[in-house]
Amino acid sequence: MEEYKKRIVKAIQFIDNNLDIELSLEKISDVAAYSPFHFHRIFRLITNETVQSYIIRKRMEKSAFCLALKKNLNLKDIYLQFGFSNHSIFNKTFKKHYGKSPLEFRKSVPENFHKIQSKHSKNGQIDTVFNQYICNIENLLNWIHMNLKIKVTDLSEMNLAAVMSLGIANVESSYNILIDWAKSKNLFPRDNVKMISVYHDSFKVTPPDKVRIHACMLLDEKLKKQEGEVFLETIEAGKFIVGSGEVTLNDFEQCWVSLFLWMKENNYSVRKAFPFEIYHTNFKEHPEGKMIVDFCIPIN
Known part of the structure; x- marks a missing residue:
């Protein structure tokens, strides 16, 4: 199992560093020195995700982070940065993952946004939930000056x-x-x-x-x-x-x-x-x- 984990670490690092390019199963499994068939099974055993699910999730999470905190970047800058060839595919994938379009997501991010969670609603759709630890910005700033x-x-x-x-x-x-x-x-x-x-x-x-x-x-x-x-x-x-x-x-x-x-x-x-x-x-x-x-x- 140690050798498996060692190779999976290499594969995950490769994926995370190359989200802007086409990431085929063959290319990633080659980095991990496994056949595509064996790599896919081992990756899922260790991470509880398929390779493709992991790649999509990482691209969506990085995109959401940019949408929320880097308002100077336009949508094209973001979707090209994370391996999407056009707006239509990016929009469809993002909406499926977070329950709203990238633009709707960006507009709905509160100024003191700090955490996004995905959860299934009663009708089976994925909603985006903004969970604020403390609502008041002034209280947060006062807290940090007292404690850090x-x-x-x-x-x-x-x-x-x-x-x-x-x-x-x-x-x-x-x-x-x-x-x-x-x-x-x-x-x-x-x-x-x-x-x-x-x-x-x-x-x-x-x-x-x-x-x-x-x-x-x-x-x-x-x-x-x-x-x-x-x-x-x-x-x-x-x-x-x-x-x-x-x-x-x-x-x-x-x-x-x-x-x-x-x-x-x-x-x-x-x-x-x-x-x-x-x-x-x-x-x-x-x-x-x-x-x-x-x-x-x-x-x-």
Whole structure:
């Protein structure tokens, strides 16, 4: 099963990095070094989705994210960016996935939008539900100033050892795999070890059971090759909004919502990279379940 997962990781990374091109089963299975027939069965076993369903979902989620947060992009820019040849196909696919056309979706996104969920209504159609954690923008901004110290800063390149998790519920088991690997290399436990979660999907548009998160550990040197389920992940140097504070796990969503809102209020825009969390302490070692965390958003 480890070898299966290792190859599926490569395939998923290839898909996510090439949503703008034609992604045939043959092309993807070749990356994973399987025959198309065996790859399709293994992919579905591990991800609970067919290859085509995964590709469509990723294209729809990325499109929805752009529609919601990048109002300067027109529809053609978006559908070409994510592999659709024309407006008609994009419109039909998007409406089937989110229950409304791309333009209707964009118009219905509230200013403090932060999370989109798909659910089946009584008549079997998929509706788009905007779930607001806190309705009042002023309350959110007040909360963040009370709980997080925010700065805009340049961060150096970070080389990580990573284990992929599909679904929020599987993150802990991914960290367990990572820690076992680190112990075998005498990298854990040690002083000032930094654990990092990198979010390759957004909870705005991806259901929690499908969101891809990489459980990571900061390394002094690059990992030379993939070892079982552990592979190299690199966070490139650049400018970031960093919100730091001592919070509980239950505060995480509010931290992210507030930080993205702060970003918008201060006229920053997201860079094409992945947000991540850096953990400085372990919540399991705190009597109130608190931990010191940096919430990091890449910006231009």
